[in-house]
Amino acid sequence: MVEIFGIPSYALFGQLLIGLINGSFYALLSLGLAVIFGMLNIINFTHGAQYMMGAFAAYLMLEYLGLDYWVALVIVPFLIAATGIVIERLFLQHIRKLDHLYGLILTFGLALIIEGLFRNAYGSSGKPYQVPELLQGGRNLGFMFLPNYRAWVIAFSLVVCFATWFAIERTRLGSYLRAATENPTLVRAFGINVPRMVTLTYGFGVGLAALAGVMAAPIYNVSPQMGSDLIIVVFAVVVIGGMGSILGAIITGFALGVIEGLTKVFFPEASSTVIFVIMAIVLLIRPAGLFGRTV
Amino acid sequence: MAALADPPIVETRRDGERSLAVAFALMVALLVAAPFVVYPVFLMQALCFALFACAFNLLIGYVGLLSFGHALFFGWASYLSAHAAKIWGFPPEAAVLIGTTSGAVLGIIAGSIAIRRQGIYFAMITLALAQMMYFVALRAPFTGGEDGIQDVPRGRLFGVFDLSHEMTMYVFILVMVLAGFVFIYRIINSPFGEVLKAIRENEPRAVSLGYKTDRYKLCAFVLSATLAGLAGALKALVFQLASLTDVYWTMSGEVVLMTLVGGLGTVFGPVVGAFLIVAMENYLAQFGQWVLVIQGVIFVACVLVFRRGIVGELAHALGVKL
Numbered sequence: 001m002v003e004i005f006g007i008p009s010y011a012l013f014g015q016l017l018i019g020l021i022n023g024s025f026y027a028l029l030s031l032g033l034a035v036i037f038g039m040l041n042i043i044n045f046t047h048g049a050q051y052m053m054g055a056f057a058a059y060l061m062l063e064y065l066g067l068d069y070w071v072a073l074v075i076v077p078f079l080i081a082a083t084g085i086v087i088e089r090l091f092l093q094h095i096r097k098l099d100h101l102y103g104l105i106l107t108f109g110l111a112l113i114i115e116g117l118f119r120n121a122y123g124s125s126g127k128p129y130q131v132p133e134l135l136q137g138g139r140n141l142g143f144m145f146l147p148n149y150r151a152w153v154i155a156f157s158l159v160v161c162f163a164t165w166f167a168i169e170r171t172r173l174g175s176y177l178r179a180a181t182e183n184p185t186l187v188r189a190f191g192i193n194v195p196r197m198v199t200l201t202y203g204f205g206v207g208l209a210a211l212a213g214v215m216a217a218p219i220y221n222v223s224p225q226m227g228s229d230l231i232i233v234v235f236a237v238v239v240i241g242g243m244g245s246i247l248g249a250i251i252t253g254f255a256l257g258v259i260e261g262l263t264k265v266f267f268p269e270a271s272s273t274v275i276f277v278i279m280a281i282v283l284l285i286r287p288a289g290l291f292g293r294t295v
Numbered sequence: 296m297a298a299l300a301d302p303p304i305v306e307t308r309r310d311g312e313r314s315l316a317v318a319f320a321l322m323v324a325l326l327v328a329a330p331f332v333v334y335p336v337f338l339m340q341a342l343c344f345a346l347f348a349c350a351f352n353l354l355i356g357y358v359g360l361l362s363f364g365h366a367l368f369f370g371w372a373s374y375l376s377a378h379a380a381k382i383w384g385f386p387p388e389a390a391v392l393i394g395t396t397s398g399a400v401l402g403i404i405a406g407s408i409a410i411r412r413q414g415i416y417f418a419m420i421t422l423a424l425a426q427m428m429y430f431v432a433l434r435a436p437f438t439g440g441e442d443g444i445q446d447v448p449r450g451r452l453f454g455v456f457d458l459s460h461e462m463t464m465y466v467f468i469l470v471m472v473l474a475g476f477v478f479i480y481r482i483i484n485s486p487f488g489e490v491l492k493a494i495r496e497n498e499p500r501a502v503s504l505g506y507k508t509d510r511y512k513l514c515a516f517v518l519s520a521t522l523a524g525l526a527g528a529l530k531a532l533v534f535q536l537a538s539l540t541d542v543y544w545t546m547s548g549e550v551v552l553m554t555l556v557g558g559l560g561t562v563f564g565p566v567v568g569a570f571l572i573v574a575m576e577n578y579l580a581q582f583g584q585w586v587l588v589i590q591g592v593i594f595v596a597c598v599l600v601f602r603r604g605i606v607g608e609l610a611h612a613l614g615v616k617l
Contacts, residue, residue, distance in 0.1 A: 043415050094599060100415045101361045102598050105555065108548060109594025116587030229426075232544060236423040239416060269434060276427030280408050283420065287411040 012265055013144035019261020020254065021150055021219060024157035025051075027253025028212040029234045031164055032205035034243040038181040039201040042092060042103030048231025049114040050206045052224060053080050054213025056118060059129050059222045069132035069218070076214050077207040084206030088199050111228065118224035126221025153215050160211065161250045168246055177201065236279040242292020252290060314615035315480075318563055326469055335465045336533065341573040342472045343530040348553040348565030349479050350522035355551075356560030357483050358515045359495035360410075363418045364425030365523050365550050367405060368398040370542025371428060372524030377444040377537035378437055387450045387458055391471075391528040398524015399517055401428075406516035410509055413498070422544060429542045443538030447531055458532065468529055475522050480562060482518060491515055552590055555597045558604025563617050567606050 029047060036044045044050075057079055058072035067075070087110060095102050131149045138147035168174040180187040180194050188194045213227075220226060241252030256275050264271040282290060329338050347369055354360045376394030379385040385393065409420045432438045439445070449458035458464045482488050493501045494508050501508050531537045540546060549572065557568025572590075579586050597604065603611055610617035 037415075043419065091595065091599065098602075101355075101418065102602070104361065104363075104415060104418055105551060106595055106598040108551075109591045109598065112548070112587050112591030112594065114591075116584050116589075116591060119584040119587065228544070232422055232426045235419040236426075239412070239419055239423065272430040272434075273427045276423050276430075279420070279423055283408050283411045 007265055009143040010145065015261040015265045016258060017144070017146065017150055017154075017261070018264070019258040020154050021257070022260060023254035023257020024154055024161075025212050025216060025230070025253075026234055026237045026257050027161050027250045028157055028208050029230070030237045030241065030249045030253050031161060031246065032208035033234065033238055034246065034249045035164075035168070035208075036202055036205035037243050039177065039198050040088075040092060040096070040103070041100055042095075042107065043100070043235075044202075044205065045104055045107035045231065046087070046110045046114065047107075047205075047209050047234070048227030048229075049111040050080055050084060050209040050227070051213040051216070051230065052118065052227035053083070053114065054210030055129075055217040055220075055222045055226060056122070056213075056224075057210070058214045058217045059127055062129065069130075069214075070134075072214050073211070077211040080210030080213075081203040081207035085199055085203040087206075088202040092202065093195070093198075111231075115224050115228060122224060124224060126223040126226075129217040129222055131218040149218055153219070157212070157215065160208070164208070165246045165250065233275055236275050240275075240279050240282050240289055242289025244289075245291040248289075248291025312616075314610075314613070314617060315562060318617055322563065322566065323473065326473075330462065330465050335461045337573070337577060339465055339468045339533045340530070341570045342468050343526050343533060344550070344553060344573055345566040345569035346472045346475045346529070347523055347526035348550050348557065348569045349476055350519045350526060351550045352554045352559065352561075352565045353479055353482065353522070354515060354519045355554060356564075357488060357495060358491045358512060360512065360516070361418045361551070362409075362421040362516075362519070363544075363547050363551065364405070364421030364423070365519075366542050366544065366546035367421075367425035367428050368401055368520040368523040369527035369530070369546060369550075370432065370537075370539075371401055372398045372527035373531040373537040373541045374432065374438050374444065376528035377447040377531040380450060380532070381444060381447045382437075385450075386454065387452050387467075387532055390450075390532070391525065394528025394531065395521055395525040398527065399521040401524070402517040402520025403513075406513045406520065410512045410516060422547065425542070425547055426544060429539070429544070432539060432542045438537070438539075441539065443536055444531075445536055447535040447537065449532050449535065464533065468533060471525065471529055475525055476566070479522065483562075487511070487514075549590070552594060552597075554604075556593060556604055558607030558610075558617075559602075561604065561606040561610060561617055564604050564606035568604065571605075 029051060033044055033047055036042060036047075054076050057076045058069065061067040061072050061076070062069070091106060091110070092103070095106060131147075135149040135152050138145055138150075140146075166174075168177060176187065176192055177197065180192070180197055184194045216226070237253055237256050238249070240256065241248045243249070256278065259278065260271060260274055263274040270277070326338070326342070347365070351362065351365050354362050372394035375397045376390040379393045380387065380390035405421065405424045408424065409417055412420060433440065437444075449464060451457050452463075452467055456463050456467065458467060483491070490501065490506055490511050493504075493506070494511060498508055501511075527541060530541070553568035553572045554565045555568070556564075556571055557566065558564030575589070576586060579589065601608070606617050
């Protein structure tokens with residue numbers, strides 16, 4: 001048995017792996033929050049509920065329609081993004097000119113409604129979701145056991161994160177988006193339909209959350225409250241990273257997941273609070289966040 | 296023109312003070328009469344939440360800071376005063392004092408971290424800090440985990456008044472809450488309060504006028520946390536219980552809801568909002584999870600069509616200050 005710092009390597013790398021998994025969800029969710037905040041100036045409190053909806057949609061599709069994980073992975077993000085677009089058209093577009101705080105309160109209310117409806121329909125207990133057949137089992141790497149599904153989640157979320165980064169920082173559409181974030185009026189004057197872009201941006205951010213939800217379904221149990229506790233941690237991640245940079249959000253997400261995992265090995269009592277403690281320290285040393293511009 | 300414009304402003308100000316005095320007298324009269332008609336425990340619960348909401352409103356309404364973590368002060372004060380009364384055997388006045396002080400101390404710590412960022416970040420930071428302390432409460436041995444601290448003795452106030460008697464307890468709670476209410480009114484109408492409003496309206500300008508806005512904001516935050524702590528301590532004595540519900544984020548959300556429904560930045564709004572929401576929750580308790588949905592709907596409706604809140608709309612319709 002290999003030992004590192006007196007800890008068996010299986011335990012250490014096992015927690016590191018869980019940390020990377022959590023980190024990939026933090027990264028996907030904070031990425032979505034950052035993109036939405038950039039365009040809409042709203043902190044989307046509904047994000048956690050939309051992540052939960054993604055997981056539930058995958059569960060329901062398997063249960064009632066017999067559609068497997070892979071179909072869900074493709075369809076669900078678009079489905080939940082569509083509900084997001086409806087929310088943007090119905091509610092969010094009306095409060096764009098108000099103080100930011102109203103956006104937070106409104107999306108908080110929407111999150112309560114969604115969570116409440118799901119709790120009424122499906123109760124509070126978690127529902128198991130099978131790991132897809134193709135990714136069952138795992139391999140022994142000598143120093144740790146690596147379940148295939150977990151490796152897939154990490155790899156795939158890295159791909160999605162960098163695709164998002166590429167789309168925003170390196171494509172023409174992304175340049176419109178960045179320009180509209182800086183100065184929407186001017187971009188409109190160039191004949192670009194900014195309101196539609198805002199709507200689609202919200203849909204995109206929500207889709208990312210739903211994608212994270214589908215990926216999370218086989219790892220955690222699918223339950224109505226799975227999003228609400230997670231979103232608060234993601235808020236802390238966003239505060240630590242600052243919302244100015246896409247790459248910053250991705251790196252911060254993964255890094256904090258890993259730190260949280262390692263804390264579980266060395267100091268388990270603090271594992272649920274470590275991210276908040278880091279947030280407090282970062283705020284004391286560098287109030288704008290690690291990658292943030294001063295506000 | 297300036298000379299013509301001046302008198303009406305003075306006039307509305309005097310009218311405003313008169314309307315506030317009338318409303319205050321009405322509120323006190325209702326609260327004195329209420330326990331003969333309504334179940335006193337419900338009233339005491341609503342009063343504690345009214346004080347909690349007023350404390351929260353001091354921040355959002357007069358400094359423009361949305362704290363999404365006020366359950367931190369409310370819940371922890373409730374735990375500490377329950378612990379003091381039950382385990383240490385402190386008399387109620389000492390237990391309440393301990394709870395209130397813990398609110399102040401936590402307010403200084405959380406406040407000095409949170410005021411480093413503005414606006415939306417402030418809300419997220421307070422929420423995150425409160426969640427952190429929720430996890431601490433979940434793990435800490437003295438809080439009793441899921442069970443909370445039960446059967447907290449109410450004791451004898453100053454060794455004289457037996458608080459296990461429902462009406463004595465009601466009078467004690469009423470006096471404390473009204474004192475808190477008047478204290479907040481004093482704060483917002485003091486020179487200090489005027490500076491707070493200036494910060495709310497335009498912080499950079501307040502800075503350029505030479506005000507150390509961070510200190511003012513921290514001070515307001517600590518005052519708000521202290522009063523939230525007082526509310527939590529009283530609540531622990533009323534229900535003889537301190538539990539995880541009081542430190543969870545849903546509690547922070549509820550106080551936002553109460554203040555929003557009553558009217559942000561109005562003097563009486565939080566009280567009205569607290570009574571309404573507490574009544575609604577008691578009435579709807581039988582419907583279980585629907586409470587969450589209904590709360591959500593109220594949030595959405597308030598933001599979209601009803602931003603002034605009940606008291607705000609009333610004041611607007613009557614053209615007075617409430």
